[in-house]
Amino acid sequence: MAEENKVSLHGFFASPYVRRVELALKFKGIPYQYVEEDLKNKSSLLLKYNPVHKKVPVLVHNGKPIVESLVILEYIDETWKNGPRFLPEDPYKRAQIRFWASFVHQQVFENMVLILKTDGEAQEKAVKEVSEKLSLLEEGIKSIFAEGVPIINQKNVGLLDIVIVSTFGSYKAQEEVLGLKLIDPEKTSPLLFSRLKALLELPVVKGALPPHEKVVGALKFMRQNALNSASV
Amino acid sequence: MAEENKVSLHGFFASPYVRRVELALKFKGIPYQYVEEDLKNKSSLLLKYNPVHKKVPVLVHNGKPIVESLVILEYIDETWKNGPRFLPEDPYKRAQIRFWASFVHQQVFENMVLILKTDGEAQEKAVKEVSEKLSLLEEGIKSIFAEGVPIINQKNVGLLDIVIVSTFGSYKAQEEVLGLKLIDPEKTSPLLFSRLKALLELPVVKGALPPHEKVVGALKFMRQNALNSASV
Incomplete structure (x- = not known):
């Protein structure tokens, strides 16, 4: 180096x-x-x-x-201009990607954290929020890829893909700990789900995500901590 | 057109x-x-x-x-590549500007809104928060302009300048409605204040900011509304 x-x-x-x-x-x-x-x-x-x-x-x-x-x-x-360019050249497409990346970053993920850290009514509210935000995200993905979704590979992966797979890549661990379905491939999130599945197949992604059991352990720990301090 | x-x-x-x-x-x-x-x-x-x-x-x-x-x-x-470029060419400087613009956008302004919409202890807390954030911003401005502050004119105004003048440009109206000093040119914010003053002198800015009395009216209205609904 x-x-x-x-x-x-x-x-x-x-x-x-x-x-x-x-x-x-x-x-x-x-x-x-x-x-x-x-x-x-x-x-x-x-x-x-x-x-x-x-x-x-x-x-x-x-x-x-x-x-x-x-x-x-x-x-x-x-x-680093080598490798995939995370943002397209076209300013309008760049703006769309920036908007939806920040939407997942702030709006979706924050409510996912709330689901993890709450119980009862507060948790139900957060689940509803996430489901509504995911419906909006689905429309966003549809509008970005209006010209057709390219097959994802290591060379054309973009900023929104990276945000999607880092946020939802451990969805199985999240669902196991929470005992509920976060991403519904049938109803709210068919496009998101198929994109996520394709991303999870990329060797780089496979090599970067922490193992399922380790995430389950961390999420359980965070949930227990949050619920304990809330009930004190 | x-x-x-x-x-x-x-x-x-x-x-x-x-x-x-x-x-x-x-x-x-x-x-x-x-x-x-x-x-x-x-x-x-x-x-x-x-x-x-x-x-x-x-x-x-x-x-x-x-x-x-x-x-x-x-x-x-x-x-539109004509006129001033809002972001510099250098990727590191771009990252700094993006970071501090988003800091003012989210951290400083949100607490300024809280000051406007609260009273008593909640307001005192928000005032303290704003003061702390402004101290951090001052350090940020110092680090961005480590090579010396250029004299601001219509041709070299940048993204952070636009965020600064849109957020703090009506500080006199804010201070009049709140009866307190938000930006302290002596203590926390000498660099921010001198930059803001220079920006407020630009003809484009003078022509774009709403008149003092109109802002005072709007802020008083928002404050009264928020305090009324809080006390119900």
Whole structure:
């Protein structure tokens, strides 16, 4: 690795935000050093690199930190032109992709976290929210790929694909822990589901997602923690 | 206006999100039709163009809608290459600008809205939050302009400038309604304040910000509404 391309990533194995940065680096074929953070005892480097949010992921490129997963994805795409281009050339398509990536990032994922951390009525409300957001996302995917969906491969994978597979890639673990169906391939999410299935078949994705049992363990731990502190 | 460049903007006069799109269009010299929305009785066009959030601003370019103010700003910059470029060429600087623009958009402005809509302890908490976020922003501005701050003019104004002036441009009206100082030019925000002052001197900005009294009226109305519904 040349001195001028020293790349490291501060992350946490169960974070979908970190996962999307890892996937982006792997799709581009960029060698990097991975630093797993203990989120209860963050490294001084992490605090130095991300003094504002003190959160992972942080990408460090030649000593310069970049934070916020969607900002990092665009940085990677603009810095390394090799491999797949994560955003299309056309400004309107770029705007659509940016909009829906941020929609999944903020609106869908936040409610998925709520489902994990709540029970009873609060959880029912969050389940309904996710289902409504997924219906909207389905329309979004339809509008983006109005000209037909290309067969996904390692060379044409895009920013929204990376956000989709990092957010929903562990859906089986999520459904096992929650005992409910998040993504309904029959009703709300046929396009999302078929796209996700195709993405999960890519070797890069297979190599980057944490094993099912490890995710189940992490999700159970987070759920128990949240429910315990809510009932105190 | 050529048929291939029909631009309209659905907005609301008191929205800083709309203001930043207007400023971007004016800085680029793009002619557009402005459609003021009645937010209690939204037009069918607005609902058609933004079915996901049903919110302003919506930019419509040759019949195609773009939503979310930061997505719109990048779209404008990528579509019309004339006039100032809102983002620099260097990917690292672009990432910094995107990070801080989204920080002001989400973290600072949301707490400013909370200050407006609360009283007592909740308001004190929001004031403290804004002050802390402004200290962080000050460090951000320092790091972005480490090589020296260029004198701002109509040709070198950038995305972060547009976000800053749309968010803080009516600070005098905000301070009058709230009876407190939001931006402290002596303590937390010397760089932000001097940049804001310079931006407020630009003819485009002077022509785009709504008059002081109109903003005071709108803010008083919003505050009263929020406090009334909270006390019911």
